[in-house]
Amino acid sequence: MADDPEQTPTPAHHAPGGRPSRRLDARGLRGLAHPLRMRILELLTLDGPATATRLTARLGENTGTISWHLRHLAEHGFIEEETGRGTRRERWWRRTEADNDLYTADFRDDPGSRGPLSVYLHELVRLHFNRVTDYVNEDWDDTWRRAGTVADWPGLRLTPEQLAALNAELFDVIARHTPPPDAAAAPDALPVVVQLQSFPRRERGET
Template sequence: MADDSARPTPPPQPDPAKAVRHIDARSLRGLAHPLRMRMLELLKLDGPATSTRLAERLGENTGTVSWHLRQLAEHGFIEEVVGRGSKRERWWQAVNERRTLNSTEFRYDPDTRGALSVYMHEVVQQTFSRVADYLADDWEGPWEGVGTLSDRTDLRMTPAQLEALSAELLAVIDRHAPDPDAEPGEDALPVIIQLQSFPRKERGDS
């Protein structure tokens, strides 16, 4: 019998049961609103909340937040927390799913091009805000210096090479994702990974 004790233990894989949702035109129009996207982000990062709690955090009117929560629920992005809250105060949580969006499907569609623009702009704003929050917070002890902000501008690639690089980086993230059924360590914190890889048109002298 082979001895496997010397072999490295493979890192845990992401939850295979987690649904993957491809955003279509209808769901894109339902999500592409700055306030809705901020609300969904808070529910994903900080867990369930009521319209009152979200309104306080966002500086918005409770009635406005409640209306947008219903829109998110109608399009399947959030759901009511079963067994929590009351008829007057409902608790909402983000649906446990991974979302994908292929922007090329909507870029030349006049009916969805505006929604795509709003969606992508808000994604960029959220990306910036997360980095700004990280830099503004004080990190001490084992968390000091473990984050990474990397910027490489010395690469030249073909479309196929860039596509392969992006796919491999995403696969690495999946391999390091913790087991969703395991209890997190006492020193564990939520970790945000923002991956950006894109070409740039040359603007030098021709």
């Protein structure tokens, strides 16, 4: 995310492989900035289309609540009904094709967006944390354990321009490893999540 709209900004999400993206405006941000709606969208993103009943079983909420949030997400264009599947009583929902890009500078002068922006960012961090926790707690064989990693590099000292360049290069690497949508996966391939958190840290001297 960039705090200066005059510079080329880096979004909270980056669509690899040339996928379409949607720049979140205030209305879209308010439509998405809710813990349950963000969790629903995450499940539809990671696991594919689902019905309200299936999401209810995953999230432990009642069907009426899930259905209401699904309709809300659809009204804001984040999900859509999968036509030709299901019934009038049991509809299937899928995420729309575009990724969501958020630029914090877009909301700097909008006091009404501060609350939704805070909810969105904190929930996004929590969802990312939970993905890592699930991976650590799950039982994987040695081959996958050696392939995966949870790492950090705390010793860098960079200018804003250098940090932006680092992120751009990392995004390019992910794009090179992202296969086309119609490419056949290898028999031993599994879904892989790549998470990147790179941000400045305020120095704290001795007290």
